[in-house]
Amino acid sequence: MAAPPLLTLQDIALTFGGTPLINRADLTISPGERTCLVGRNGSGKSTLMKIAAGLVEPDNGRLFLQPGTTIRYLAQEPDFSGFSTTLDFVEAGLPPNESTYRAKYLLESLGMTGAEDPGKLSGGEGRRAALAQALAPEPDVLLLDEPTNHLDLPAIEWLEAELRGTRAAMVLISHDRRFLSALSRATIWLDRGETRRIEQGFSNFEAWRDAFFEEEERDQHKLDRKIVAEEHWLRYGVTARRKRNVRRLGNLHELRQNRREVRRPVGSVSMQASEAESSGSLVVEARDIAKAYGERTIVDGLSLRVMRGDRLGIVGANGAGKSTLINLLMGRLAPDSGQIVLGTNLMPVVLDQARATLEPGMTVTEVLTGGRGDSVTVNGQSRHVIGYLKDFLFTPEQARTPVSVLSGGERNRLLIARALAQPANLLVLDEPTNDLDLETLDLLQEMLGDYQGTLILVSHDRDFLDRVASSVLVSEGAGRWMEYAGGYSDMLVQRGQGVEARTVTAKKGSRERQSAAPAPQASAKPKLGFKDQHELKTLPARIAKLEAAIVQLKTVLDDANLYARDPARFDKATAMLAQAETELSQAEDRWLELEMLQAG
The missing domain is CATH 3.40.50.300 (P-loop containing nucleotide triphosphate hydrolases)
Structure with missing residues (x-):
């Protein structure tokens, strides 16, 4: 029980x-x-x-x-x-x-x-x-x-x-x-x-939520068609004596009322970055740079090239020096030794983690317009600030709201709105995902995927890094940084462990203690055993089978009348689709992991 x-x-x-x-x-x-x-x-x-x-x-x-x-x-x-x-x-x-x-x-x-x-x-x-x-x-x-x-x-x-x-x-x-x-x-x-x-x-x-919304849209579409049919009857199906059918007219009013009361999903964010002319092929090059503050080494002997179109993720424990590294790469901070070379025709826009660039006393409109008028220029086109704010889920009433009363998520959306309105061919985003909901994260990822410029990203969000980054620069401790191809999960496979915690000192003279449970140590380069080799051979067939099952289940769910006719089958198909998509993602990840182990 x-x-x-x-x-x-x-x-x-x-x-x-x-x-x-x-x-x-x-x-x-x-x-x-x-x-x-x-x-x-x-x-x-x-x-x-x-x-x-x-x-x-x-x-x-x-x-x-x-x-x-x-x-x-x-x-x-x-x-x-x-x-x-x-x-x-x-x-x-x-x-x-x-x-x-x-x-x-x-x-x-x-x-x-x-x-x-x-x-x-x-x-x-x-x-x-x-x-x-x-x-x-x-x-x-x-x-x-x-x-x-x-x-x-x-x-x-x-x-x-x-x-x-x-x-x-x-x-x-x-x-x-x-x-x-x-x-x-x-x-x-x-x-x-x-x-x-x-x-x-x-x-x-x-997957379950999306299937629900699709079914809801189908129901709304049916209601729209019924309203059109009733309006057509009222206009053209009237008798010669022009006597209206009161009951049918009442039905139309009821349908219209139902249509008005349909609970639509909350509006979605619309994101598009303003892009400037292309930069040169080389965006940033660090040549054996070093930076330290007293006895603490932030960067030691880093050489790195960021080329046009790269998406570089930077990860490390708090205090590892990620923000300092960004300032070095952007030329805002001079290295103690080595050289930073910036590419030609760079137009960077920086979204800072601390949101320090938002003045608490400014209104939402003033943040976007700089206090000049009620319009904002996006991709060379002038837009009224109210319309642009709606793209980021702000209501017209919030246009005159001071920044000080906004929530953390609203402040982050406002910063993103301002950053995306500025022409740029280099976006530098320091923890852009803080306080954002999942749907806004999806749209930010899509926007960054379509962005033609270069991206430097600091984030602790592993899924976001997997979806956005083309390479990851990881703090190895003691000022050492190492670049790995792919996203966060790819880095884990190549490195053999996650990001180490930075040490903190409790009191003067006391021993140092780890700030979090230490990550597992990298083992010797793994080799594929018989079981892994067999799995690598069979995974492509399993992936193909799952893909075919997903296509078949989506065909079943495309039936607009399925939910009304057979709710149990609709729920079962929805659950099976979600399970198949999860298994497909896991199988693809496992195949990639085994391929990389075999190649290594």
Whole structure:
């Protein structure tokens, strides 16, 4: 017999400022369950999470918590008042008489010593301390809202391993596809105020969501055709006495009302980069450059060429010197030794991680226009700023909104909107994915795929790097950097391990400790055994079989009447399609991995 749910939310509704944010939302959390909560920015995910944590009271609905159940919620803006050190803050979240060992372990694993002054923490350090406090008591339910924000790759991979080993039930909100796919076993989709649930992890969600939207579009198309038919009858099917059929006229009004009330998906972002004239073939060349600050070496003997059209990803632990390296490559910072050569006709645009270029007092319109008029020039064409803002999901009412009241996601979208409006043949993006929802990430990836210029990208998002980068420059420690062909996953295969954590020192004279669990050491060059050789031979046939199955399933789902005629078959075909696409992706990745091992 299945254990009863630990937490249940039923028919939750909440209105903000007269506008319904959540209409009819359900959330059930059972012991040990791993669920991700997904939806567009502004759809109410964080609010629903706060309702589950008991921090926000809904207008309507029912919340039930099993007696004795412990819940920990990862706060976006933790309150550090009253604590002298980060260790004090984390220990405050422990049950009475609980050992402080776990609090110290978590802080060290997240790159902190425990001696930091909470009043002087950066945003990223504050997030790490809050994460340690949420994990420390090992609760029954963990509610984690964007836990990977501001974490570097070693910390993200450590957190994945830590969460895999916990007994707690989890609800995760994250823009990190790889993180969600690794941990989730069920998905709750909050869309237009309502929740829908599938008993599959995030890796199957997007195919299921797309199939749902396609079915919804088919239903709307049928409704449109019925309205046209009724309007035609009213105009041309009237009797000689011109007496209208009141019932039929009423039906038309009802159809029109239904059409107006159709809940359309939230608008999508439209992205297009303004491109300048092509740069020279050589964009940037570093010739044996070195840079150090005191005893700390940032770059040591790096030689690198970035050619026109390259997509270079830069990865490393926080503090490895990624931003310094960008400043060196852009010629903003002189190396201690070596030489930086910049190509001809370069027109760079830089999107900074800290969003420091946004003045809090400026309005959204002023950020885009520079305070001059109400138009913005994109690709040589003048556009009204309101229309351009709509492309990035800003409402007309937000045009005069000061930057200071925007959310993190809105600020990032505004920075991207401004960057893409400027003519450029070199885009330098420092953590562009922070606070973006998954759909906006998709469109940003598509835009970068179509971009004809050169891209230099700093990111901790492994999936984003796999989709965008053509090569990855990795910090090897002690100022050494190494370039690998392909995306992040390709780098892992070639390097044999992930990105190492940077070391931190607790106190003067104390030993150094790793800031996150060390990555596995590279082993000797692997060779293909008999089993691997057999798998490499059979994978092409399996890939072909999966591709044929996907084509057949899509043909079945192309039937516009399938859902109405046989909902069970539609659901089964949708699930089979998602499974086949997942298996195809895994098979292709495995084939590539084995090919590279054989070639090496």
